[in-house]
Amino acid sequence: xxxxxxxxxKLLLFGEYGLMFDAMALSVPFRGFSGxxxxxxxxxxxxxxAEIRKFYEHLxxxxxxRRLHFQFDLDHLKTDLQRGLYxxxxxxxxxxxxxxxxxxxxxxxxxxxxxxxxxxxxxxLLKSDFALLESYFHGRSSGLDPLISFLNxxxxxxSDKKVEAVDFELNRSGLAVALIDTHTTGATxxxxxxFIGLFNSGEFEPIFRSGFIPAxxxxxxxxxxxxxxxxxxxxxxxxxxxxxxxxxxxxxDFHVVISDxxxxxxxxxxxxxxxGGFLLVFAESGxxxxxxxxxxxxxxxxxx
Numbered sequence: 001x002x003x004x005x006x007x008x009x010k011l012l013l014f015g016e017y018g019l020m021f022d023a024m025a026l027s028v029p030f031r032g033f034s035g036x037x038x039x040x041x042x043x044x045x046x047x048x049x050a051e052i053r054k055f056y057e058h059l060x061x062x063x064x065x066r067r068l069h070f071q072f073d074l075d076h077l078k079t080d081l082q083r084g085l086y087x088x089x090x091x092x093x094x095x096x097x098x099x100x101x102x103x104x105x106x107x108x109x110x111x112x113x114x115x116x117x118x119x120x121x122x123x124x125l126l127k128s129d130f131a132l133l134e135s136y137f138h139g140r141s142s143g144l145d146p147l148i149s150f151l152n153x154x155x156x157x158x159s160d161k162k163v164e165a166v167d168f169e170l171n172r173s174g175l176a177v178a179l180i181d182t183h184t185t186g187a188t189x190x191x192x193x194x195f196i197g198l199f200n201s202g203e204f205e206p207i208f209r210s211g212f213i214p215a216x217x218x219x220x221x222x223x224x225x226x227x228x229x230x231x232x233x234x235x236x237x238x239x240x241x242x243x244x245x246x247x248x249x250x251x252x253d254f255h256v257v258i259s260d261x262x263x264x265x266x267x268x269x270x271x272x273x274x275x276g277g278f279l280l281v282f283a284e285s286g287x288x289x290x291x292x293x294x295x296x297x298x299x300x301x302x303x304x
Contacts (some may be wrong), residue, residue, distance in 0.1 A: 007036065007103075008030060009033040010028065011170075011211075011303065014219050015157060016274070020142060020192075022209075023212065024156070024159050026156055027155050028148070028155075028170055028229070033091040036087075037085060037106050044058065045086040048087050049085055056077050056081060059072055064135075067132060089102065095278050096274065101134060105150040108146065128143060129143070138192065139193065145198040156168075156220070158233055175282055176304070180268065181278060182278070185276045191249055191274060191275050211245075212239075213214070214234075215234050218230070232234045235269070236262065240262070243258060246270065251274075251276055261296075264292050266292045267282045268284065281300065
């Protein structure tokens with residue numbers, strides 16, 4: 001990997017939380033934000049360098065590096081850190097668009113994948129390594145975010161945990177899709193731990209399996225088939241489930257916004273782990289979404 005190679009952020013359209021427990025997931029690269037490895041010595045660069053150095057120390061001290069299918073060249077990484085290596089990134093952190101995923105993908109490309117023949121880069125093996133690497137940042141990771149940034153292709157994670165690239169382009173779906181900035185950040189690790197606690201409580205698991213998973217998987221399957229009516233039916237079920245059971249994951253100022261939007265056929269859902277960052281918005285047309293946003297006084301970052 002040459003310096004200056006950009007690694008895009010991602011949009012996990014569907015599968016947040018569920019991908020840890022047998023739900024499908026659909027994620028696409030998002031070119032609105034990206035990052036690349038570079039060298040520099042000013043204050044901002046030193047902060048990034050220090051974070052990568054902690055990651056290096058983590059790999060060197062623990063057993064995670066020995067469990068990788070594709071080994072990191074830690075000596076090379078150490079040398080580059082001494083030269084002022086940093087991640088030049090526009091991907092906002094704790095916003096649900098894969099800031100750590102883009103970083104892990106960039107580091108992997110530079111320090112692990114360079115000596116590997118392309119046929120050996122099997123998605124399942126990559127995902128396994130990326131999950132191990134990104135868990136340093138989140139406590140637990142599916143590995144899907146770095147995989148999206150690394151391959152730069154839409155990926156479908158099936159309920160059987162198999163990953164496959166899909167021939168899907170959001171800009172050809174006919175949907176209006178945008179992001180809402182909640183103007184607050186959401187740390188992934190504590191929310192993931194909260195969800196795991198819910199899931200392991202015994203009462204929530206059957207509700208999740210009978211409510212979230214059919215709605216989530218239905219959204220993905222109908223979207224890939226191009227069945228808009230079916231898609232919005234499943235999407236409404238999913239949003240209502242999140243309003244009822246994922247309230248802690250939704251920034252408090254947006255509970256009413258999401259609920260009211262349903263009355264106007266605008267569907268606002270979590271993007272990633274939530275807690276803050278961006279929310280993902282779907283509507284049947286750009287005009288419908290624009291009128292709703294203007295009435296609510298909300299700014300939108302257009303995706304398609």
